[in-house]
Amino acid sequence: MVASHESTLANGLRVVIAPDRTTPVVAVNVWYQVGSRSEPPGRTGFAHLFEHMMFQGSEHVARNGHFQHIETVGGSANATTWFDRTSYYETVPSHHLDLALWLEADRMGWLLPAMNSEKLENQRQVVMNERRERYDNQPYGDWDERVQSLLFPASHPYHHTVIGSMEDIESATLEDVHDFFETHYRPGNAILTIAGDCEPEGALDRVRRYFGEIRAGPPSPPVPGEERIPLATGGTRRSDVQAAVPLPRVYLACRAPAFTTEAFYAGEAVSSCLGSGRSSRLYERLVRTGVAKSASCHHLPLTSGCAIMLAVATGLEDADAAELEEALAAEMEGVRDLGEEELHRAVVGAETRNLRALQRAQLRAEMLSSYAAHFGSTSRLNDDLRRLRRVTLDEARVWCEEYLHADNRVVVRYRPESGK
Amino acid sequence: MTGAGMDGGLRERVPSPGPIRPYHFPEVARIRLEGGLELRLVHTPSLPVATAMLVMRFGESALSPDEAGLAVLAADSLEGGTELRSAGELAHALDGIGASWGAATGWDSTTVAVSCLPDHLGEAMPLLAEMVRRPSFDEEEFARHRARQQAAASQRLMDPASMAVDRFAHTLYGRGGLYGRPLTGTPEAIGALTADAAARLVGRFYGPADAALVLVGDLERSEAVALAESAWGGWEREAVPVPDAAPPLRAGERSVHVVNRPGSVQSEIRVGHVGIRRAVEDYLPLIVFNLVLGGSFSSRLNLNLRERRGLTYGVRSSFAARRAAGPFSVSTAVETASTESAVVEIVREIEAMATDGPTTDEVDAATSYLAGVFPLRLQSAGQIASRVAGSFIHDLPEGYNRSYRDRVREVTREEAAQSARRHLHPDGLCTVVVGDAEAVGSQLEGLGMGEVAVHEAAGL
Numbered sequence: 001m002v003a004s005h006e007s008t009l010a011n012g013l014r015v016v017i018a019p020d021r022t023t024p025v026v027a028v029n030v031w032y033q034v035g036s037r038s039e040p041p042g043r044t045g046f047a048h049l050f051e052h053m054m055f056q057g058s059e060h061v062a063r064n065g066h067f068q069h070i071e072t073v074g075g076s077a078n079a080t081t082w083f084d085r086t087s088y089y090e091t092v093p094s095h096h097l098d099l100a101l102w103l104e105a106d107r108m109g110w111l112l113p114a115m116n117s118e119k120l121e122n123q124r125q126v127v128m129n130e131r132r133e134r135y136d137n138q139p140y141g142d143w144d145e146r147v148q149s150l151l152f153p154a155s156h157p158y159h160h161t162v163i164g165s166m167e168d169i170e171s172a173t174l175e176d177v178h179d180f181f182e183t184h185y186r187p188g189n190a191i192l193t194i195a196g197d198c199e200p201e202g203a204l205d206r207v208r209r210y211f212g213e214i215r216a217g218p219p220s221p222p223v224p225g226e227e228r229i230p231l232a233t234g235g236t237r238r239s240d241v242q243a244a245v246p247l248p249r250v251y252l253a254c255r256a257p258a259f260t261t262e263a264f265y266a267g268e269a270v271s272s273c274l275g276s277g278r279s280s281r282l283y284e285r286l287v288r289t290g291v292a293k294s295a296s297c298h299h300l301p302l303t304s305g306c307a308i309m310l311a312v313a314t315g316l317e318d319a320d321a322a323e324l325e326e327a328l329a330a331e332m333e334g335v336r337d338l339g340e341e342e343l344h345r346a347v348v349g350a351e352t353r354n355l356r357a358l359q360r361a362q363l364r365a366e367m368l369s370s371y372a373a374h375f376g377s378t379s380r381l382n383d384d385l386r387r388l389r390r391v392t393l394d395e396a397r398v399w400c401e402e403y404l405h406a407d408n409r410v411v412v413r414y415r416p417e418s419g420k
Numbered sequence: 421m422t423g424a425g426m427d428g429g430l431r432e433r434v435p436s437p438g439p440i441r442p443y444h445f446p447e448v449a450r451i452r453l454e455g456g457l458e459l460r461l462v463h464t465p466s467l468p469v470a471t472a473m474l475v476m477r478f479g480e481s482a483l484s485p486d487e488a489g490l491a492v493l494a495a496d497s498l499e500g501g502t503e504l505r506s507a508g509e510l511a512h513a514l515d516g517i518g519a520s521w522g523a524a525t526g527w528d529s530t531t532v533a534v535s536c537l538p539d540h541l542g543e544a545m546p547l548l549a550e551m552v553r554r555p556s557f558d559e560e561e562f563a564r565h566r567a568r569q570q571a572a573a574s575q576r577l578m579d580p581a582s583m584a585v586d587r588f589a590h591t592l593y594g595r596g597g598l599y600g601r602p603l604t605g606t607p608e609a610i611g612a613l614t615a616d617a618a619a620r621l622v623g624r625f626y627g628p629a630d631a632a633l634v635l636v637g638d639l640e641r642s643e644a645v646a647l648a649e650s651a652w653g654g655w656e657r658e659a660v661p662v663p664d665a666a667p668p669l670r671a672g673e674r675s676v677h678v679v680n681r682p683g684s685v686q687s688e689i690r691v692g693h694v695g696i697r698r699a700v701e702d703y704l705p706l707i708v709f710n711l712v713l714g715g716s717f718s719s720r721l722n723l724n725l726r727e728r729r730g731l732t733y734g735v736r737s738s739f740a741a742r743r744a745a746g747p748f749s750v751s752t753a754v755e756t757a758s759t760e761s762a763v764v765e766i767v768r769e770i771e772a773m774a775t776d777g778p779t780t781d782e783v784d785a786a787t788s789y790l791a792g793v794f795p796l797r798l799q800s801a802g803q804i805a806s807r808v809a810g811s812f813i814h815d816l817p818e819g820y821n822r823s824y825r826d827r828v829r830e831v832t833r834e835e836a837a838q839s840a841r842r843h844l845h846p847d848g849l850c851t852v853v854v855g856d857a858e859a860v861g862s863q864l865e866g867l868g869m870g871e872v873a874v875h876e877a878a879g880l
Contacts, residue, residue, distance in 0.1 A: 022466040022467070022799075023443065023795050023798065023799050024440075024441035024442070024443050024795060025795055025796050025799060059431070060431045060432055063727075064718065064723065064727055067716075067717040067718050068718045068785075069434065071716050071717060071718050071785070071789050072718075072785045072788055072789060073437070073788065073789075073792050074788060074789050074790070074791055074792010074793040074794070074796070075792065075793070075796070076793065076796060077717075091796050092792075092796075093440070093441075093443075093792045093795065093796075094438075094441055095437045095438040095439060095440045095441060096437050096438075096792075097438065098435035098436070098437070098438065099434065099435055099437070101435075102431075102434065102435045106431065110431070121730070122727065122728075122729075122730045123730070124730075125730030125731070126726055126727075126730050126732070126733055127733075128755075129686070129730070129731070129732050129733045129753070129754065129755060130733035132685045132686045132753070132755060133686060133732075133733050133753040134733075136685045136686075137580055137684055137685050137686045137688075137753070138579070138580075139575075139578050139579060197441060209430065210430070244578065244683075245578065246571075246574050246575045246577065246578040246579075247571055247574065247575060276515075277511065277514075277515040277520075278499065278507075278511035278515065279508070279511040279512045279514075279515040279516070280515075283511075284508065284511075287564075287568075288507065288508070288561075288564065290563075290564050290567065293567070293568050293571045293572070294568070314571075316567050316568070316570075316571050317567075317570065317571050317574055344516075345512070345515050345516050348515075348516065348517065348518040349515055349518050351518055352469070352518030352519070352520070352536060352537060353518075353520070355468045355469055355537070356469050356520070356535065356800065356802070358468075359467060359468065359469060359799055359800035359801070360799045360800055361799060
């Protein structure tokens with residue numbers, strides 16, 4: 001149970017405060033409701049590039065001052081960009097809460113005076129190197145581009161990846177930085193969460209002090225493109241890749257009910273049954289039998305019209321990629337016969353995983369921001385496990401029948417250049 | 421701008437810190453169980469999850485090269501079933517109480533751990549003990565784990581970062597030398613490992629004499645001791661003491677090794693030499709200068725290569741602190757065309773640090789960082805357990821963690837500079853580049869980095 005206080009400043013900034021004085025550490029999370037889905041055509045990867053610019057200083061903070069200030073007091077800081085959001089965070093010894101708030105407020109309110117084309121050029125190079133390091137120079141590095149472009153039509157905001165194309169990263173301009181900031185980086189489009197060692201009233205006073213003067217700005221525009229999408233691909237779409245990879249690997253993805261729907265919980269239960277732990281279906285039937293080296297299932301909590309369920313299996317050496325695909329597909333379709341004990345194990349596992357994650361202030365802050373953003377209230381977080389426990393065997397089975405079949409499937413299959 | 425009209429002072433001044441809340445590393449009770457196993461017990465009343473971790477001072481470094489990977493494989497195969505239950509039954513029992521569990525093997529240690537709600541420890545602890553004390557090494561399960569480890573080793577041969585790490589270690593320590601091979605073994609070596617050999621290894625090295633049970637959670641002392649005693653009491657097996665680690669090597673001549681990976685869009689770079697033992701006297705001053713050199717975002721290397729020149733997504737330096745001298749390395753990945761400038765800048769920073777050491781401001785910032793960040797990494801039961809286990813592995817004195825922050829704050833500029841002079845050897849730098857040899861090769865000639873050798877195959 002995470003106790004939290006919620007309020008909204010006059011400029012629209014939503015504030016969540018969740019005190020817990022176990023360790024003298026406090027985490028700040030600023031969650032902007034802007035992600036790769038917000039990018040207009042020709043600007044893929046820009047939300048992430050912009051995230052980098054947020055560390056290049058603001059009117060009262062020197063270039064790289066953000067990291068320097070935080071590291072000097074013994075804190076840690078970073079940010080991540082994803083489909084639906086960009087999340088910035090600091091964890092600091094609790095007596096430095098003011099510093100974290102001051103830094104976040106400065107870039108929320110006073111970023112643009114510090115922007116220039118030299119900084120943009122520098123971070124463009126950094127991000128291009130990030131793309132090379134994490135994707136282009138990696139075995140299987142283009143899997144998500146392939147999955148997303150097959151799973152979603154070009155008009156859908158999840159058609160392109162968060163890292164974006166090299167070409168688009170290259171063509172971003174300083175004017176784009178200004179426009180993006182003015183459009184999305186407004187208090188009303190953000191959630192600020194403070195979790196950990198703080199005193200709630202005092203913390204709220206500080207938030208008012210540092211953020212209160214920031215201008216509200218215009219409301220956010222709708223997500224570009226067409227978010228509504230049928231929860232089926234209408235057939236199996238595939239990409240067969242022969243590449244310099246060491247082992248065969250199969251990605252199997254489908255559209256699934258969005259994070260904000262009731263049906264999402266049945267998907268969580270199914271995902272857990274399939275892929276969580278060494279008693280899960282994929283482990284017992286693919287890994288323990290020697291069909292695969294590893295296998296996992298991921299249920300991505302997305303909100304633009306749908307979520308994604310993704311299963312991945314990597315073959316042992318000399319495995320046949322087609323057989324691996326067949327075996328993985330059989331498990332995805334076969335899970336509709338899941339039983340009471342399996343479902344129970346899945347829920348118990350999810351419960352403990354959740355509690356384990358919530359021990360750390362930063363993860364607590366991130367979860368609270370997420371629930372405030374998507375459900376308008378953090379109370380839903382505490383209600384989550386109850387909802388998961390309530391999923392019946394019938395609901396889980398129906399979920400499988402509706403979404404885990406060949407008419408709602410994308411297959412990306414890698415074969416080693418030398419292998420079968 | 422948007423802030424017009426507000427009190428200017430608030431924005432212009434960095435806020436002062438509030439009143440500091442003290443942090444104390446939790447008390448660690450040391451209790452000898454019947455049979456000899458040491459219990460290290462930490463009571464954490466406010467944490468919802470408990471962790472039990474058996475840690476043994478035995479790892480891959482105890483094995484000869486022809487057994488490479490066996491310590492890892494044996495520990496991973498513990499989940500393959502016990503004398504009392506099959507792999508599947510074990511998994512169902514532990515997953516059924518929502519536990520997370522597994523083994524991890526390093527050069528110096530093997531840990532087998534389970535984490536669950538404190539209420540379930542009564543079920544989890546006996547299962548943990550059963551895995552360690554009565555593994556069956558079922559042939560089929562063992563063969564499966566071996567195939568997985570072999571496949572993972574093959575994956576390393578195509579992953580540029582792993583290729584660089586493995587070539588670097590091989591170059592520093594030699595084929596048969598300690599740390600000279602991949603931790604998990606090579607595909608060929610793994611293929612020859614047997615279940616019998618794993619059982620013999622466990623019989624020989626797993627035992628209470630050089631092990632500890634770390635237990636962190638919301639448990640009263642009497643309850644915790646009873647739980648530990650019932651699962652581990654009477655574990656008396658005489659384990660063979662792990663052989664002493666080889667004496668530290670000296671850094672050698674400068675040399676460059678290019679591993680050809682045709683078509684690479686980037687070069688994976690490692691620059692360094694043989695570093696330090698964990699037991700080195702000036703460990704804290706060393707951590708301080710390394711933090712300034714390449715141990716944080718605001719380090720000299722990162723600000724230079726990333727933030728000034730845009731050459732990389734990130735660069736870091738590290739000293740692997742093992743029982744014998746582990747590698748010191750600077751690691752990064754850069755666009756192929758920038759390989760030369762990256763190497764030049766890395767060497768420049770190492771040389772500057774070795775010659776002049778860090779500045780007073782840098783040392784102040786680094787010690788403040790290390791003292792401050794300490795509790796950030798001790799928020800969960802698992803983090804606390806790992807810290808306690810680490811102290812056991814390296815035989816750190818009692819109270820080490822409680823006094824850590826005070827001691828790190830006392831490190832002076834002179835100590836850090838002296839440590840840098842002592843432990844950085846710019847004349848003995850080994851450079852490894854994994855990338856497109858045709859595009860990279862000529863860039864590295866004539867840099868004064870030593871002779872350039874090009875290796876065609878990824879295997880060692």
